[in-house]
Amino acid sequence: MEFSSTRALDSLDLSVPPGVTGLVGANGAGKTTLISLLLGLLRPTAGELSVLGLDPGRQGPELRARIGYGPERNVFPDDLRAYDFVRHLAEVKGLPRDEARSRASDSLYLVGLGEERFRALGTMSTGQRQRVKLAQAIAADPRLIVLDEPTDGLDPVQRDEMLNIIVQVHRDFGIDVMLSSHVLEEVERVCDHVVALDEGRLVAQGAMDELAGASGGVELELVETADRPGAVDRVAARLRDAGLNVQHNGVVLTIGGRDDDELFDLACVAVAGAGARLRRLGQRRRSLDDLFAGGEPDAPLDAAGAVMSGTRPEHR
């Protein structure tokens, strides 16, 4: 996809299966451009695109009737009531008037705004507006909803609630979801699949449990206390003496080079022997953040056949 002065997306070749898919990348990575292409609002300069079996370029109206879209912008007609907003957009997407009315209420109840549905949008908080955007996206019963930064501007509690609703929409009603985000941990939490973009290029795609999750090795987090100075270094030295690969990052040690069960045993012995205090001991997990950072030399990212490069998006 090329604009007059910018190549927004380049050499993108991807296939997204049903489920909850996260579209991740830093600001300017091309997420919104990809969404616009999926909705048939932009045409690719070259290449082919198929969404729900339809060509967005030639069958845009038919396709968009089956997709619910929640834009990133939080701008609404302030004097319109939430119920009227959702009902109207459901009608525009082709629902009969009576059906649009009842489904507007149903979807607002589903997102937790049942009691607030007759409030003007201009009086609603950012969190409530994000929920209204989700409600209007699902009200016309789409097969797919595309949400652009659905947790933008939300506090942690609101973000958890929003993510839970998104998961519920897929789990209970079978509506596939694509959500774009630059917050990797929330994508890790709710998505089955990931598409990662960086500067318009695909840097990873695949199932979440292949791209992130248990990755071999053990991670232990120690407690540095004044009465036991150098404890962390002593643990690291003991582990190295045992012939293990050790990465030392502050109070966190990541060890590899043996079977995980053996690593756990050796870690416990080293901590006890060094007189250190242990805060956390567990299997080493690879996060999407690691993928954007370029992965670990001893843990090649061959599970999903993904090629990783580029800058890392914000992690908060």
Next chain:
Amino acid sequence: MTAAGRGDATIAARGFQRYEGPRSGVAGAIRSVTWQSVRSTLGLGRPARHKVFPIAAVAIAYVPAIVFVGLAVLLPEDIIDPNDVASYSDYYGFITLAIVLFAALVAPEVLVSDRRNGMLAMYLSTPLSRRTYLAAKALAVAIALGLVTLGPPLLVLIGYTVDGSGPDGLGSWLLNLGRVVVAAVAVSAALTSVSMAASSLTDRRAFASIGIVLVLFTSPALAEALINGGGLSPYWRVIDLFAMPFELVARIYGDPGGYPELEWWAVLLANVVWTALGLAVVAWRYSRLVIAR
């Protein structure tokens, strides 16, 4: 007291469900956006402050019609013949200002608001395309303008007919009805086009409204300067955006109008060209519009 039927009672917890019924497609989307835009323009479903101006403009447009019909009903025909008070084409002369002000209100409300409040991006994620969206909006502006261009003359026709002062015979009545409708469509089309063009060029409703009024009120002065000051052909009158729609109305009713030196085809062509030009500006502007999502 019996408990008959209690055993059949169920609690219907409907909740959110899948919808497998028919969908109305692009035509339904246009219909819905048009209707919502007309409602919004008139302040329906909105706080009271949004109703004041549209109600005032509509009321001003209907006042002469109500007065004429009232005179026809209250005064005997030998004292005053209602048709002598004002002809149908003359009627527009009483409400020109109301029509222009209403046009300056409607199009900015219909077009500019969507760009500012995010609704344009929302609409374009539905079955609507830019073209069908603009069709819905043009229809909405024309319908809203129809309230002041069609309603009042229609009220006069119906009032005179009920009073027995109306056109004699079914043929004459239908001819008048046709003229009322065609004249209203012509005025609405021209003003829809011009006001939408002005509204497509700015993101501020006030600027759009001022622009519409300025274009409509300065073009007569420009035409006058060119013809009388510059000694150019009287056909330069066709650049008078304020006069041409109402001149066409006069010709539709078979009256000579305010500028009898112009042939009817020139008046018709001027209206067609201005309407097409205005719509072309809107289409061009929206084809290049970058929509924030």
